[in-house]
Amino acid sequence: MDPSPGGLGAVSGPARLAGPDEGLSAQELALATRNHGLPLEALRYDVTPPGLHYVLVHYDIPDTAPDTWRLTVGGRVLRPLDLDLPGLRARPAVTRRVTLECAGNGRALLGPRPVSQPWLVEAVGTAEWTGVPLAALLAEAGPAEDAVEAVFTGADHGVERGVEQDYRRSLPLATAADPAREVLVAYAMNGAPLPPQHGSPLRLVVPGWYGMAHVKWLREVTLTATPYTGFQQTAAYRLRQEPGDEGEPVTLIAPRALMAPPGFPDFMSRARVVRPGPVPLTGRAWSGHGPVVRVEVSEDGGAAWTDAELVRDPAHPWAWAAWRTTWTATPGLRHLAVRATDATGRVQPLAPPWNRGGFANNLVQRVEVLCAPAPTAPPRPPAA
Amino acid sequence: MDPSPGGLGAVSGPARLAGPDEGLSAQELALATRNHGLPLEALRYDVTPPGLHYVLVHYDIPDTAPDTWRLTVGGRVLRPLDLDLPGLRARPAVTRRVTLECAGNGRALLGPRPVSQPWLVEAVGTAEWTGVPLAALLAEAGPAEDAVEAVFTGADHGVERGVEQDYRRSLPLATAADPAREVLVAYAMNGAPLPPQHGSPLRLVVPGWYGMAHVKWLREVTLTATPYTGFQQTAAYRLRQEPGDEGEPVTLIAPRALMAPPGFPDFMSRARVVRPGPVPLTGRAWSGHGPVVRVEVSEDGGAAWTDAELVRDPAHPWAWAAWRTTWTATPGLRHLAVRATDATGRVQPLAPPWNRGGFANNLVQRVEVLCAPAPTAPPRPPAA
Missing domain, CATH: 3.90.420.10 (Oxidoreductase, molybdopterin-binding domain)
Incomplete structure (x- = not known):
C-alpha cells in the first residue's frame, strides 16, 4: 500500500537505518x-x-x-x-x-x-x-x-x-x-x-x-x-x-549524567586539553523516573568508578541535579566517563540500548582528554 | 616540523578534505x-x-x-x-x-x-x-x-x-x-x-x-x-x-539571497509541499560589497530567471533586504532557485567557488518543492 496520498512519497520516505559504513x-x-x-x-x-x-x-x-x-x-x-x-x-x-x-x-x-x-x-x-x-x-x-x-x-x-x-x-x-x-x-x-x-x-x-x-x-x-x-x-x-x-x-526520561568537558577544546575534534594536577569536574544529572541518587565518574574509560558529590535542590524536583568531583590529571590521553543512578535503581548502561527509532539511548558519556604540560612559551600576544 | 608543542597533535590534526564518498x-x-x-x-x-x-x-x-x-x-x-x-x-x-x-x-x-x-x-x-x-x-x-x-x-x-x-x-x-x-x-x-x-x-x-x-x-x-x-x-x-x-x-560578505521555503516540509528530507496555484515566495538578500540591486527567481532549477520585487529599507543599510514574488505552482516535483546581484555587479554563481577552507561559497540556493493537490480527506482530527 502506498502510504502517501497525493504522491507525498516522492519527498517523504519510510524510516530507515544507515548502512554499516554510511556517514x-x-x-x-x-x-x-x-x-x-x-x-x-x-x-x-x-x-x-x-x-x-x-x-x-x-x-x-x-x-x-x-x-x-x-x-x-x-x-x-x-x-x-x-x-x-x-x-x-x-x-x-x-x-x-x-x-x-x-x-x-x-x-x-x-x-x-x-x-x-x-x-x-x-x-x-x-x-x-x-x-x-x-x-x-x-x-x-x-x-x-x-x-x-x-x-x-x-x-x-x-x-x-x-x-x-x-x-x-x-x-x-x-x-x-x-x-x-x-x-x-x-x-x-x-x-x-x-x-x-x-x-x-x-x-x-x-x-x-x-x-x-x-x-x-x-x-x-x-x-x-x-x-x-x-x-x-x-x-x-x-x-x-x-x-x-x-x-x-516512549514516555519518561531515562537517567543520564553529563559532564561539562574540562579544560579547553580542540576546534575540530572537540577533544579536551587539561594541565597536569587537580582538575575540577562538574556537570548535571537527571531522570524522569525519580531523583538521581548517585553519580559516578570513571578516569579509565569505564573500568573503575568513584562517587561524585551530588547536589540536589529540593525546591526544583523536576530539574537536573548538580554534581562535582576533582580529578588528578597526569600526562597522557585520558578517557573520562560519568553515569547516573536514580531512586528506582535505573543505572546508565555501558552499551547502548538499541531500538529502530533511536530513542532513549542513555549510554554513559565518554570524554577524551589530553593532559599536557603548559607550553614553555605562552601564546604570543600581538607585537605592538 | 611538529606544529604541536606539548603533544597537542594527538587531539588536533591538520586541515583536510573529505574523501570522494566520505559522509x-x-x-x-x-x-x-x-x-x-x-x-x-x-x-x-x-x-x-x-x-x-x-x-x-x-x-x-x-x-x-x-x-x-x-x-x-x-x-x-x-x-x-x-x-x-x-x-x-x-x-x-x-x-x-x-x-x-x-x-x-x-x-x-x-x-x-x-x-x-x-x-x-x-x-x-x-x-x-x-x-x-x-x-x-x-x-x-x-x-x-x-x-x-x-x-x-x-x-x-x-x-x-x-x-x-x-x-x-x-x-x-x-x-x-x-x-x-x-x-x-x-x-x-x-x-x-x-x-x-x-x-x-x-x-x-x-x-x-x-x-x-x-x-x-x-x-x-x-x-x-x-x-x-x-x-x-x-x-x-x-x-x-x-x-x-x-x-x-576572507573579508567582505559575498552576495547571497535566501528563500523562506514555501509550503510545509517533510520532517526528514526537508523537501517542501505546496498546493497547485499561486504561491507567495519571500526571502532576504544581502552583500557586504554594496547594496543588493536585483533578486531573481528560477522555477526550473536555474535555466530561466525572473526578477523578484526587492524592498530595501534605507534606514538599515547594513541589514538584509526583503524580496518577494508569486509563483504559480503546477503539480509535480519542482526545483526553485534564487540569486542576488549587488551594486558592484557581483552575482551569485551557479557552480560553487571552491577553496580549501570552504569559505564564501555563495552558490545559489536550490529548493525542492513537490506541488501536490490537497488530500481528498483532510487530516483526521482525534475522535472525541
Missing part, C-alpha cells in the same frame, strides 16, 4: 544545522539561557499571532473552553524549573544508526516555565465520565513518512489531570514570553517526560473516550526492534 | 550539534529573535563575569584605555541593524568537502547591535603615527591545528577607525545584554564583513605597527587552492 547523510545534516543541542559548557548554568537550550522542531516553526491565539479544551468534557492569552494569564499561574530532553538524544551513537535527527548527547536543557496547571483547566472543563486521554494539537504542520499532519500527541487523562505531575500550559520561559522556537505563544510542559510530549504552539486539547492512535503516538516514538513490532511507547 | 564525520557532527544555523522559515523576521540567529563558536563559550569585565585599548596608542562596562555604557551609543554571516556558510555543499563546521546555507542572522563606535574609542586613545592595524582578542581559548590560542583577529586601522564603516563594540543585542553565545558581555561588530571579524568576548584591542600574522589571520580564513598558497584573506 551522516545530507538529510541528517539538514536537520542538524537547524535544530541544535546544548553546548556542553552551558551545563554550568542552573537555568539554561535562551539559545543554548536544545531545540527540536519536526516541521517549520509556525508563524503564530499571540494577539489572536486561541486554546480550546473540548471533546469529552462537560464545559468546553475557548481561551485567549489574556484569559490564561488571568488564571492562577505557577513556575516550574524543568529539565527537558529529546527522546532521540544519543541516536547518532547507535549502530546501526537510525536515520533521523542525529543527536550525540546534547539534546537537553533546563528552563523555568510559567503557565496554568493543566489539571486546573481540565477541572474547569469537567472531563466526561468516559474520557480516558487528552490529545494535544500544535500548529506545526508537515509530512512524515508520507503522512500529512499537524503535530499531535496524547497523554493518559490520569497523567494530564494529576496535580502532582504538574503538567503546565506554559506561556513564559525564563520569565519572558516563549520564543518562537519553543512554542510561542503556548506550549505543553510535562515534567519528567521526553520532549515529544511537550507539544509546542499548542492550540487544542481534546479529551477522548478511546486511546489516540495518530502518527506521533503509534508510528513514531515507540521502542521497536523490528518494523512490525507494536513496541513500547 | 559527514563524527567530528563534523559534533560541531553541527553545538553550533546552529537560522531555520530558514525565520527569514520571515526583519530582526532575528535570539536563539534563531546563527551561532559559530570556535572553542568553548567562556564563563565571563560582566561585573568585573575590562576592555583595554593599548599597543601603539598615545593614551591607553582600561574600561569597564559602566564606563562603556556611559559613552554615546549607537544601534545598528546588521546582517551577519559565517565565512564557512555553504561549505558542506562543496566537493571535495573541506572538513570543518558543515554549513549548508543557513549560517546567517540579522540583529540590532547597540554599543560604542570603535572609531570613537580609537580617537580617544589616539593611534600612534606608525599604527597600521587593530588586533582584537577574545576570551575564548582553545587549540586549532596544533596551535594553542586565544581567538584573535585584526582589521586594518583604516577600516577599524573609519566612522563610515561603523564598527561597534557592542554590549546589547536586540535591546538586551549579549547572550553568552553571542559574546557576553562585549563583542566586535564589523558591518559587511564575514563573522570571523566580529570577535566575541572582546577583552583587548591592540594597535600594531606591523600587520598581525596570527593563526586566524594567516593560517585560517584565507582563500587557497593548495595548502602552500599564501591565499587571499
Whole structure:
C-alpha cells in the first residue's frame, strides 16, 4: 500500500537505518544545522539561557499571532473552553524549573544508526516555565465520565513518512489531570514570553517526560473516550526492534549524567586539553523516573568508578541535579566517563540500548582528554 | 616540523578534505550539534529573535563575569584605555541593524568537502547591535603615527591545528577607525545584554564583513605597527587552492539571497509541499560589497530567471533586504532557485567557488518543492 496520498512519497520516505559504513547523510545534516543541542559548557548554568537550550522542531516553526491565539479544551468534557492569552494569564499561574530532553538524544551513537535527527548527547536543557496547571483547566472543563486521554494539537504542520499532519500527541487523562505531575500550559520561559522556537505563544510542559510530549504552539486539547492512535503516538516514538513490532511507547526520561568537558577544546575534534594536577569536574544529572541518587565518574574509560558529590535542590524536583568531583590529571590521553543512578535503581548502561527509532539511548558519556604540560612559551600576544 | 608543542597533535590534526564518498564525520557532527544555523522559515523576521540567529563558536563559550569585565585599548596608542562596562555604557551609543554571516556558510555543499563546521546555507542572522563606535574609542586613545592595524582578542581559548590560542583577529586601522564603516563594540543585542553565545558581555561588530571579524568576548584591542600574522589571520580564513598558497584573506560578505521555503516540509528530507496555484515566495538578500540591486527567481532549477520585487529599507543599510514574488505552482516535483546581484555587479554563481577552507561559497540556493493537490480527506482530527 502506498502510504502517501497525493504522491507525498516522492519527498517523504519510510524510516530507515544507515548502512554499516554510511556517514551522516545530507538529510541528517539538514536537520542538524537547524535544530541544535546544548553546548556542553552551558551545563554550568542552573537555568539554561535562551539559545543554548536544545531545540527540536519536526516541521517549520509556525508563524503564530499571540494577539489572536486561541486554546480550546473540548471533546469529552462537560464545559468546553475557548481561551485567549489574556484569559490564561488571568488564571492562577505557577513556575516550574524543568529539565527537558529529546527522546532521540544519543541516536547518532547507535549502530546501526537510525536515520533521523542525529543527536550525540546534547539534546537537553533546563528552563523555568510559567503557565496554568493543566489539571486546573481540565477541572474547569469537567472531563466526561468516559474520557480516558487528552490529545494535544500544535500548529506545526508537515509530512512524515508520507503522512500529512499537524503535530499531535496524547497523554493518559490520569497523567494530564494529576496535580502532582504538574503538567503546565506554559506561556513564559525564563520569565519572558516563549520564543518562537519553543512554542510561542503556548506550549505543553510535562515534567519528567521526553520532549515529544511537550507539544509546542499548542492550540487544542481534546479529551477522548478511546486511546489516540495518530502518527506521533503509534508510528513514531515507540521502542521497536523490528518494523512490525507494536513496541513500547516512549514516555519518561531515562537517567543520564553529563559532564561539562574540562579544560579547553580542540576546534575540530572537540577533544579536551587539561594541565597536569587537580582538575575540577562538574556537570548535571537527571531522570524522569525519580531523583538521581548517585553519580559516578570513571578516569579509565569505564573500568573503575568513584562517587561524585551530588547536589540536589529540593525546591526544583523536576530539574537536573548538580554534581562535582576533582580529578588528578597526569600526562597522557585520558578517557573520562560519568553515569547516573536514580531512586528506582535505573543505572546508565555501558552499551547502548538499541531500538529502530533511536530513542532513549542513555549510554554513559565518554570524554577524551589530553593532559599536557603548559607550553614553555605562552601564546604570543600581538607585537605592538 | 611538529606544529604541536606539548603533544597537542594527538587531539588536533591538520586541515583536510573529505574523501570522494566520505559522509559527514563524527567530528563534523559534533560541531553541527553545538553550533546552529537560522531555520530558514525565520527569514520571515526583519530582526532575528535570539536563539534563531546563527551561532559559530570556535572553542568553548567562556564563563565571563560582566561585573568585573575590562576592555583595554593599548599597543601603539598615545593614551591607553582600561574600561569597564559602566564606563562603556556611559559613552554615546549607537544601534545598528546588521546582517551577519559565517565565512564557512555553504561549505558542506562543496566537493571535495573541506572538513570543518558543515554549513549548508543557513549560517546567517540579522540583529540590532547597540554599543560604542570603535572609531570613537580609537580617537580617544589616539593611534600612534606608525599604527597600521587593530588586533582584537577574545576570551575564548582553545587549540586549532596544533596551535594553542586565544581567538584573535585584526582589521586594518583604516577600516577599524573609519566612522563610515561603523564598527561597534557592542554590549546589547536586540535591546538586551549579549547572550553568552553571542559574546557576553562585549563583542566586535564589523558591518559587511564575514563573522570571523566580529570577535566575541572582546577583552583587548591592540594597535600594531606591523600587520598581525596570527593563526586566524594567516593560517585560517584565507582563500587557497593548495595548502602552500599564501591565499587571499576572507573579508567582505559575498552576495547571497535566501528563500523562506514555501509550503510545509517533510520532517526528514526537508523537501517542501505546496498546493497547485499561486504561491507567495519571500526571502532576504544581502552583500557586504554594496547594496543588493536585483533578486531573481528560477522555477526550473536555474535555466530561466525572473526578477523578484526587492524592498530595501534605507534606514538599515547594513541589514538584509526583503524580496518577494508569486509563483504559480503546477503539480509535480519542482526545483526553485534564487540569486542576488549587488551594486558592484557581483552575482551569485551557479557552480560553487571552491577553496580549501570552504569559505564564501555563495552558490545559489536550490529548493525542492513537490506541488501536490490537497488530500481528498483532510487530516483526521482525534475522535472525541
